[in-house]
Amino acid sequence: MNPETRLAVKLHRRVCLVLTDDAMLAEELLARKKLAQDVAGRLTDKALLVRSGRVEAVVEELKRMGHTPRVVARGEA
Amino acid sequence: MLPSNDTWSERLETALSAYDVQLVRQIAARLLKTRSQWPIDELRQRIREACGNAPVIDRRLKDLPEACVVLLAAIGVSGRPSWTVSRLVEMLATLGHAEGLTPIQRLFEEGLVYPVEPPKDRKVRHFDYWLSNGGVDGLRVFAHPQVTRRARLRDLGLPELPAVVPARGEPREADGLEWPARLAIAWQQVDEMPLRRTMQQGFFKRDLQRLRSDPLLAAPFADHPSDVPDAGLLTVAWAQACGLICADGTELRAAEFPEAWRGGTPALIAHLWHSLAEVESWDPIRGWEVGGTSNPFPAVYPLVLAVLARQPEKAWVRPDDVEKWLVSSHPFWGGMNRSPGWGRTLLVGLFYQLKLVQIAVGPDKEFVVRLSALGRWLLSGDAAPPPSQFFEQTLIVQPNCEVLVFRQGLTPQLLSDLTRIARWKSIGTACQMELDAARVYRGLESGLGLEDALHMLQRHGMRPMPDNVADALRTWAGKRERIVVYDSAALIEFATPADLNEALNRGLINRRLNDRIGLVRDEDALDYRHFRLTGTRDYGAKAEQCLMVADDGLTLTVDASRSDLLLETELAGVAEQLDSTPDSRTYRLTRASLRKALDAGYSLADLEEWMTQRSGKPLSPAAKLLASPDDSAEFRLEPCVVLHAPTEAMADGLLQWPESRDLIQSRLGPKALVVAEADVSKLRGVIYAVNQRFLGG
Numbered sequence: 001m002n003p004e005t006r007l008a009v010k011l012h013r014r015v016c017l018v019l020t021d022d023a024m025l026a027e028e029l030l031a032r033k034k035l036a037q038d039v040a041g042r043l044t045d046k047a048l049l050v051r052s053g054r055v056e057a058v059v060e061e062l063k064r065m066g067h068t069p070r071v072v073a074r075g076e077a
Numbered sequence: 078m079l080p081s082n083d084t085w086s087e088r089l090e091t092a093l094s095a096y097d098v099q100l101v102r103q104i105a106a107r108l109l110k111t112r113s114q115w116p117i118d119e120l121r122q123r124i125r126e127a128c129g130n131a132p133v134i135d136r137r138l139k140d141l142p143e144a145c146v147v148l149l150a151a152i153g154v155s156g157r158p159s160w161t162v163s164r165l166v167e168m169l170a171t172l173g174h175a176e177g178l179t180p181i182q183r184l185f186e187e188g189l190v191y192p193v194e195p196p197k198d199r200k201v202r203h204f205d206y207w208l209s210n211g212g213v214d215g216l217r218v219f220a221h222p223q224v225t226r227r228a229r230l231r232d233l234g235l236p237e238l239p240a241v242v243p244a245r246g247e248p249r250e251a252d253g254l255e256w257p258a259r260l261a262i263a264w265q266q267v268d269e270m271p272l273r274r275t276m277q278q279g280f281f282k283r284d285l286q287r288l289r290s291d292p293l294l295a296a297p298f299a300d301h302p303s304d305v306p307d308a309g310l311l312t313v314a315w316a317q318a319c320g321l322i323c324a325d326g327t328e329l330r331a332a333e334f335p336e337a338w339r340g341g342t343p344a345l346i347a348h349l350w351h352s353l354a355e356v357e358s359w360d361p362i363r364g365w366e367v368g369g370t371s372n373p374f375p376a377v378y379p380l381v382l383a384v385l386a387r388q389p390e391k392a393w394v395r396p397d398d399v400e401k402w403l404v405s406s407h408p409f410w411g412g413m414n415r416s417p418g419w420g421r422t423l424l425v426g427l428f429y430q431l432k433l434v435q436i437a438v439g440p441d442k443e444f445v446v447r448l449s450a451l452g453r454w455l456l457s458g459d460a461a462p463p464p465s466q467f468f469e470q471t472l473i474v475q476p477n478c479e480v481l482v483f484r485q486g487l488t489p490q491l492l493s494d495l496t497r498i499a500r501w502k503s504i505g506t507a508c509q510m511e512l513d514a515a516r517v518y519r520g521l522e523s524g525l526g527l528e529d530a531l532h533m534l535q536r537h538g539m540r541p542m543p544d545n546v547a548d549a550l551r552t553w554a555g556k557r558e559r560i561v562v563y564d565s566a567a568l569i570e571f572a573t574p575a576d577l578n579e580a581l582n583r584g585l586i587n588r589r590l591n592d593r594i595g596l597v598r599d600e601d602a603l604d605y606r607h608f609r610l611t612g613t614r615d616y617g618a619k620a621e622q623c624l625m626v627a628d629d630g631l632t633l634t635v636d637a638s639r640s641d642l643l644l645e646t647e648l649a650g651v652a653e654q655l656d657s658t659p660d661s662r663t664y665r666l667t668r669a670s671l672r673k674a675l676d677a678g679y680s681l682a683d684l685e686e687w688m689t690q691r692s693g694k695p696l697s698p699a700a701k702l703l704a705s706p707d708d709s710a711e712f713r714l715e716p717c718v719v720l721h722a723p724t725e726a727m728a729d730g731l732l733q734w735p736e737s738r739d740l741i742q743s744r745l746g747p748k749a750l751v752v753a754e755a756d757v758s759k760l761r762g763v764i765y766a767v768n769q770r771f772l773g774g
């Protein structure tokens with residue numbers, strides 16, 4: 001492909017997402033009722049889509065489960 | 078950190094833009110001595126530039142009454158360009174100019190002080206007009222630092238206090254780190270558990286008790302010639318005033334360490350000194366008090382330092398003499414004879430720990446004070462602080478994860494970095510901290526990188542860091558990478574997997590999520606020259622309508638340009654996929670899919686709401702039919718006699734006329750009525766009775 005070619009894409013902005021290290025961990029999170037209700041869907045086996053505005057609640061619930069999630073805010077590398 | 082000169086210039090411009098044209102012309106005539114009729118925008122620009130023009134300012138100061146110059150000088154000495162009008166009136170009265178608002182009004186009209194927040198809804202025409210918006214307690218004015226810098230050269234008329242020869246010659250000076258360390262502790266405690274405030278901006282009883290007896294915040298000073306009442310509560314209020322913690326609704330939460338914590342100790346102390354005047358709920362007499370009598374001390378602090386600066390550089394004075402002068406001059410005490418006794422607490426407690434004053438033992442065993450080099454620098458307005466010694470190796474990391482920190486080499490930057498990653502255990506000449514998983518996690522979450530933390534501990538360590546501690550830090554940091562939460566990621570959906578691979582090769586995508594979707598951490602860094610957007614979806618906004626419903630009420634076609642990632646998962650829960658191409662995706666609502674959705678916990682109302690949100694139409698009757706539970710409806714088949722009326726009006730007449738209406742069972746259409754077979758002969762009779770024809774039956 002010509003490196004100058006512009007790729008047709010659809011941009012999804014301001015997506016709230018949880019990425020896990022492995023699929024089993026994603027399963028574990030989905031099995032947690034309080035967390036599952038804030039998850040809008042499973043994008044891949046390791047990526048969960050979070051409902052808009054529910055990120056803080058998800059992070060708090062993850063901490064209650066004993067996890068220490070890395071929270072990446074907009075613009076952070 | 079106080080706003081820079083540029084910020085004050087911008088504020089000045091904002092204030093001028095809120096002034097009426099006549100007022101701007103009046104200020105220009107006085108400040109610039111303009112004779113020509115300049116355009117108004119040019120006048121504003123010239124007024125702004127005049128603030129940085131020393132000869133112009135000096136000429137104006139020469140023409141002003143003494144009270145006005147003293148007021149500008151006092152603002153300059155305080156180091157805070159912005160004060161409430163009431164505080165300025167207090168300061169002026171203390172300095173022997175009890176002329177009320179008159180000097181402030183004159184400076185306002187001369188264009189030398191401006192409102193911090195001018196009214197937005199109407200133009201300011203004159204001083205009284207602006208004053209009527211708030212009142213002296215609420216309204217704040219500012220004088221541009223470049224103006225006060227010229228005025229501070231003037232004599233404030235402060236008294237020379239009796240000099241005292243100390244019993245022992247050697248002066249004591251604190252390291253200035255006591256308050257920064259306590260503020261850092263307050264930050265850490267609030268970071269881990271936000272504090273709740275009452276409606277009156279006080280603390281609830283439990284927090285109040287805890288802050289009064291906290292083993293760290295209320296601990297005695299390492300070098301404590303004098304105590305400070307309610308030190309823990311003062312620390313929290315001060316931390317809020319200097320931007321270390323911030324109000325979030327009714328809670329106080331940890332903020333980022335302000336810029337001043339990245340400089341040297343003098344710069345941080347200057348920052349803390351300037352913000353001390355914002356602490357209204359603490360004073361050195363009563364300690365913590367919310368909503369009680371008014372607190373005069375915010376305006377007293379700069380005057381105390383100014384009167385010390387007035388004394389010969391080597392001269393020592395008694396704190397009581399400083400207090401006596403203020404009590405006799407300040408309108409709050411109204412010249413009372415009895416001394417309230419705050420001089421020692423303020424000077425030997427608060428200011429000594431801030432390194433603003435030196436102390437020595439006086440002839441009567443009481444402490445005497447004089448301004449330190451740092452205090453003198455603070456009042457001078459000079460850019461370069463006095464030099465200080467710096468020891469890089471100042472901590473020891475022990476194998477049990479405890480960190481021993483010696484204050485000789487502690488800098489604000491090191492203090493803030495350590496506070497982010499290690500838990501405070503004790504404060505003293507050597508401070509004890511501890512690295513633990515929870516604190517390290519919070520430190521990393523606050524933006525401190527693992528390598529930065531390791532480098533900091535190694536660089537400042539007096540001994541090499543034990544391997545087990547470095548391993549523990551790496552393990553805790555690694556655990557954090559197991560789950561990553563993006564609160565606002567950008568996902569790029571490609572038409573084909575090949576396109577995604579190409580984007581990865583070009584380095585446009587940070588991470589592949591599946592064969593067609595890639596993740597970009599920073600949307601602002603996206604290079605749009607490589608992309609042709611076929612659609613954009615904002616997940617912070619309301620869900621868009623992106624489904625088209627066919628005539629059958631069951632077939633759903635996705636509008637790919639407007640759909641979002643949530644739609645796919647939502648559709649999978651309520652419909653079956655029929656067809657999928659890069660350009661078109663089709664689904665169908667079936668009884669099985671709809672029943673599955675209802676069994677999963679959705680109600681029919683939920684499905685209706687979702688369909689309205691996604692397609693703009695309610696759930697179709699066909700879908701409702703398919704979604705109805707088993708055995709919930711009964712369909713009956715039976716023969717019936719239909720009467721066809723010649724017109725719709727005739728049918729209405731039969732339904733309205735009492736003789737005939739009881740014989741009609743129901744209406745099938747505009748002209749078709751259902752009649753019970755047994756009533757046919759009666760209906761015929763009724764129609765004959767009005768002399769009309771009846772066919773059939």
